[in-house]
Amino acid sequence: MSSIRAELSGDTDALLRRLNRLSTLEIRGALNAIAEGLRTSAVERFTEEKSPEGRAWKTSVRAREEGGKTLTKTAQFKNSIRSEVSERGLAVGTNDIRAATHQFGDERTIRAKNKKYLTFKIGGQWRKVTSVRVSIPSRPFLGISAEDEQDIKDALEEIFEE
Numbered sequence: 001m002s003s004i005r006a007e008l009s010g011d012t013d014a015l016l017r018r019l020n021r022l023s024t025l026e027i028r029g030a031l032n033a034i035a036e037g038l039r040t041s042a043v044e045r046f047t048e049e050k051s052p053e054g055r056a057w058k059t060s061v062r063a064r065e066e067g068g069k070t071l072t073k074t075a076q077f078k079n080s081i082r083s084e085v086s087e088r089g090l091a092v093g094t095n096d097i098r099a100a101t102h103q104f105g106d107e108r109t110i111r112a113k114n115k116k117y118l119t120f121k122i123g124g125q126w127r128k129v130t131s132v133r134v135s136i137p138s139r140p141f142l143g144i145s146a147e148d149e150q151d152i153k154d155a156l157e158e159i160f161e162e
Contacts, residue, residue, distance in 0.1 A: 028085060030159050035083035035090040037151050038144065042092060045141045046071055046078040052143030061122065071102060071139060081141075093142060105138030 041052070049057045049070050060070040071077060080094040093099070100106075111131040112118045119128050144152070 027159070028087070030155055031085045031090045033155055034152050035085050035092055037155075038090075038092040038148055039081055039083040041145060041148050042081050042141050042143075043078055049139075051140040052145040052148070053140075054145070057139040058137040065122075065124075071141070077102075099142075101136055102139045103142055104140075106136045107134070108136075109133050 045051070046069065049059075051057065057070050062068070062073060063070045077094075077096055077098060080096040080099075081092065082094065083090065083092045109131050110118065112129075117128045117130060118132060119126065121127070
């Protein structure tokens with residue numbers, strides 16, 4: 001087992017008082033505020049259609065052809081985003097099965113299962129195929145933006161000032 005030993009000299013009373021105050025901080029309240037801020041930012045990205053870095057999402061075929069917003073045919077996906085806080089930290093995410101595909105993108109082949117053909121409309125024309133290769137671009141909605149980072153710093157500074 002390794003150990004570290006530190007020795008302080010000089011006027012350490014103020015430092016020791018401040019360190020002692022840190023041990024009694026109500027960190028859970030700060031984590032709740034940070035987690036809720038990150039959850040709210042993720043939800044707002046569905047309205048803005050932008051990644052945490054501010055890059056616009058590629059417009060989906062459905063949004064382009066039917067109108068509306070990318071990833072927002074219904075509010076179900078957006079509303080699935082939750083935050084969770086414990087003594088050890090915080091998490092913001094979703095258990096929606098579509099989340100990883102949209103966060104990171106994906107390429108896959110879709111095959112007809114229950115019928116002989118897949119039938120779908122694209123570009124105003126109906127298609128009938130046994131399989132189709134699709135490339136789904138990444139549309140990141142989870143992450144920490146520069147604004148989120150500043151909000152986190154501000155929240156932590158406020159706690160340490162108290």
